[in-house]
Amino acid sequence: MSAELITSLTVFMLAAFLGFELIRRVPTLLHTPLMSGTNAISGIVIVGAILVGGASGATTIEGAISFVAIVLATVNVVGGFLVTDRMLGMFRPRDRRPDK
Amino acid sequence: MIAALSQTTVNLAYLVAAGCFILGIRFLSSPRTARLGNLLSAIGMAVAVAFTLALENVDRYAFVAAAIGIGAVIGAAGARTVRMTAMPQMVALLNGAGGGAAAGVALAEFNRLARLGDLPGDTLTAVLASTVLGGLTLTGSVVAFAKLQELVRGRPIVFPGQRLVNAVVIAAAVGLAIAAGATDETVLLGAAFAAAAVFGILLVLPIGGADMPVVIALLNAFSGLGGVGAGFVLDNNALIVGGALVGASGTLLTLLMAKAMNRSVANVVFGAFGQIEAAGDGRGVDGATVRATTPHDVAVQLSFARKVIIVPGYGMAVAQAQHDIGALADILEERGVEVKYAIHPVAGRMPGHMNVLLAEAQVPYTQLYELERINPEFPQTDLALVIGANDVTNPAARSDRSSPIYGMPILEVDKAASVVVLKRSMSPGFAGIDNELYVDPKTTMLFGDARESVLHLITAMKDN
Numbered sequence: 001m002s003a004e005l006i007t008s009l010t011v012f013m014l015a016a017f018l019g020f021e022l023i024r025r026v027p028t029l030l031h032t033p034l035m036s037g038t039n040a041i042s043g044i045v046i047v048g049a050i051l052v053g054g055a056s057g058a059t060t061i062e063g064a065i066s067f068v069a070i071v072l073a074t075v076n077v078v079g080g081f082l083v084t085d086r087m088l089g090m091f092r093p094r095d096r097r098p099d100k
Numbered sequence: 101m102i103a104a105l106s107q108t109t110v111n112l113a114y115l116v117a118a119g120c121f122i123l124g125i126r127f128l129s130s131p132r133t134a135r136l137g138n139l140l141s142a143i144g145m146a147v148a149v150a151f152t153l154a155l156e157n158v159d160r161y162a163f164v165a166a167a168i169g170i171g172a173v174i175g176a177a178g179a180r181t182v183r184m185t186a187m188p189q190m191v192a193l194l195n196g197a198g199g200g201a202a203a204g205v206a207l208a209e210f211n212r213l214a215r216l217g218d219l220p221g222d223t224l225t226a227v228l229a230s231t232v233l234g235g236l237t238l239t240g241s242v243v244a245f246a247k248l249q250e251l252v253r254g255r256p257i258v259f260p261g262q263r264l265v266n267a268v269v270i271a272a273a274v275g276l277a278i279a280a281g282a283t284d285e286t287v288l289l290g291a292a293f294a295a296a297a298v299f300g301i302l303l304v305l306p307i308g309g310a311d312m313p314v315v316i317a318l319l320n321a322f323s324g325l326g327g328v329g330a331g332f333v334l335d336n337n338a339l340i341v342g343g344a345l346v347g348a349s350g351t352l353l354t355l356l357m358a359k360a361m362n363r364s365v366a367n368v369v370f371g372a373f374g375q376i377e378a379a380g381d382g383r384g385v386d387g388a389t390v391r392a393t394t395p396h397d398v399a400v401q402l403s404f405a406r407k408v409i410i411v412p413g414y415g416m417a418v419a420q421a422q423h424d425i426g427a428l429a430d431i432l433e434e435r436g437v438e439v440k441y442a443i444h445p446v447a448g449r450m451p452g453h454m455n456v457l458l459a460e461a462q463v464p465y466t467q468l469y470e471l472e473r474i475n476p477e478f479p480q481t482d483l484a485l486v487i488g489a490n491d492v493t494n495p496a497a498r499s500d501r502s503s504p505i506y507g508m509p510i511l512e513v514d515k516a517a518s519v520v521v522l523k524r525s526m527s528p529g530f531a532g533i534d535n536e537l538y539v540d541p542k543t544t545m546l547f548g549d550a551r552e553s554v555l556h557l558i559t560a561m562k563d564n
Contacts, residue, residue: 004335005222012328015341018122019348025129028445028470031353031452034128035191035320037138038349041121042198042323044145044342046168047114047152048205048330052212053167054158059215061286062208063160067167069204072197074171075178080194081142082179087187088135090459093466 033087040080046073104156113151114338120144121342125349131465148338184460185417188316188449192244195319198346199237202326203293206230207286209333214284223333228277230329231289235273235296236303237322243304244315248449257305263370269299307369310414310491312449313357314368321350353451360445360471362497362508390526393544395553398520399560405482407438409474411511412454413447415488415524419550425487426461428554431561441467442474442484442511444492475512484516486537488523488550494535519543522553 026034046069052058053066120140127137149168152158182190210227213219246252273295280288307315324346331339358365402408410429416422429439441463447454455468469477478484486493489511496503497510513519514537521538523545537543546553 002220002222005332008332008335008337008340011337012332012340012344015118015344016348019125019345020352022122022125022129022345023349023352026125027129027131028356028443028452029455029465029468030128030131030134032187032191032450032456033134033138033452034125034349035317035353035451036187036194037128037141038125038346039191039194039198039320039323040145041124041141041342042320042327042346043201044117044121044148044339045198045201045205045327045330046145047148048209048334048336048339049167049201050149050152050158050164051155051334051336052205052208054153054160054164056157056159058160058208059211062211063163065204065208065211067163069201069208070164070167071171071174072204073201074168075175076194076197076201077145077175078172079175079179079190079197081138081145082176083182083187083190083194084138085135086179087184087456087459088131088138090184090456090462091131091134091465092459092462093131094464 029091033084036080036087037084040077040084043073043077043080046070046077049073105151105154107155110151110155111337113147114336117144117148117338118341120147121345125345184457185420186249187456188312188453189245189248191450192241192248192316192319195316195323196238196241196245198323199234199241199319199326201234202323202330202343203231203234203238203296205330206234206333207289207293209330210280210289211286214286217284219281219284224281226329226332227289228274228281228292230326230333231277231293232273232296233322233329234326235293236300237319237326239297239300240304240315240322241300241319243301244312244319247304247309248312252305256308262302262306266299266302269295269302273299303369309449310446311361311368313446313451313453314354314361314365316450317350317353317357318365318369319350321347321354324348324350357446357451360509362505390538391544393520393546395546395556395560397544398546398557399564401483401518401520402432402437402557402561403435403564405432405437407440407481408432408483408485409440409442409478409481409513409516411442411444411484411486411489411493411513412458413444413487413489413492414449415490415522415550417448417453417457417488419488419552421487421551421554422457422461424551424554424558426458426463428558428561429463429467431558439467440469440474440477442471442513443468444471444489444511447489447492471509471511478512478515481516482518484513484519486513486519486521487554490523490535493537495540496536500536513537514540514543517542520546522546522548522550524549
């Protein structure tokens with residue numbers, strides 16, 4: 001095992017534990033926005049797709065696969081953050097209906 | 101780009117992005133700060149993408165811009181137009197997109213490294229994991245979407261020897277991936293991806309509609325772990341941290357959902373729950389009959405009530421009844437009735453589904469109560485109004501050891517002074533079992549489409 005791998009594994013372990021602690025605090029009320037919001041975060045693979053496909057040395061096959069990956073990851077990121085924002089905008093603590 | 105940035109600068113930007121994700125999720129712990137948290141996560145994502153584009157060896161801007169443009173249009177259109185009742189489908193598709201992207205990154209990077217003859221064993225493991233997890237997340241999510249959208253039967257689809265077939269297919273996926281690593285052949289890894297994709301379909305097909313909250317959460321976890329794999333492949337901390345957070349979130353939600361059904365995750369995924377066909381002949385438990393009621397009678401009951409608890413279920417989503425239920429609650433509150441909503445963790449088709457629908461109907465979230473907080477209040481409640489919820493209210497979960505849902509935490513509506521159940525017909529719930537609540541002497545049934553029933557109730561209330 002390389003030193004880089006040990007570092008990566010350490011980062012992964014700490015992030016996973018931190019994730020558990022953070023997500024435990026999220027109330028059930030917000031579990032749907034939590035899912036769609038974290039979903040958008042998993043779209044961070046877009047960075048990987050850009051690194052592989054956006055490099056000048058990429059072959060046609062690498063380019064083609066990366067293109068699809070960038071499209072999918074962008075759908076994930078843009079769709080996820082927007083729909084989460086739309087949902088969260090609807091949660092309100094008191095009645096603010098116009099007719100009341 | 102004006103000037104190419106060094107890898108160190110970009111790595112610092114990734115650190116900032118990871119910090120934004122962590123704080124963003126932290127802010128999701130309260131509905132007051134949640135929207136800000138989501139914005140923060142989005143900013144982190146924008147920073148990560150922008151700095152990646154500024155790297156010296158990234159220079160195919162038109163290529164990247166085209167792909168991002170297409171994805172952004174699809175994503176934005178979907179996010180703006182999706183109905184709140186269809187949110188489980190939306191999240192399923194987003195999971196699938198994330199999984200597919202992770203597998204794509206692994207495939208493309210494998211090809212590049214193999215071409216350069218620079219494929220260390222450590223990286224290979226991550227490539228395999230990312231390809232297989234990503235592949236099965238992609239197709240599993242599409243099947244989940246098709247089930248939720250009712251393009252395929254929501255009930256479990258099973259065939260003889262299913263488990264053996266599943267085992268063979270996943271073994272083939274892993275075997276092909278290992279072979280790809282041994283030979284540096286991208287085609288073999290592509291075949292591994294295809295086998296994983298087939299496995300994803302086989303995995304989700306037998307799972308019934310009511311178990312979708314667990315499945316969606318599980319696929320959420322897989323999409324995150326696929327991202328982690330891609331992060332290991334590229335040795336990229338932003339991917340590892342982002343993926344780990346999502347993996348943790350999906351895993352925790354999976355466990356919570358399974359716990360709310362009193363079943364193990366393995367039982368949900370491999371159990372084909374709907375197999376247990378009850379002898380439901382439409383007349384209730386042990387031949388006992390149910391008592392049907394009319395909107396007028398329910399309106400009278402409601403007008404004498406001091407405290408009403410509304411129990412929504414998937415039927416509310418199907419009938420799009422949330423807005424009218426909110427309107428009915430308004431009328432009750434204007435007349436001094438205390439109204440609360442009882443939300444079971446697995447009501448609906450994904451975690452938190454009911455809360456989003458009621459938020460859409462402008463119900464203040466301070467009226468939404470989770471199971472542990474609302475159950476002690478049912479004994480002091482005059483009327484429990486069950487709207488399109490079935491299994492989550494079934495007292496058999498408490499008393500009947502032979503029931504498939506025995507031990508599942510339920511909303512104890514049977515402890516209220518009276519119960520009115522709005523239900524389309526007497527067909528059993530998704531679990532395929534009878535609900536003794538319906539033959540309880542204090543229960544009356546208001547048959548019909550949930551939305552129409554609520555509208556009739558509102559009319560009857562106004563006439564009162």
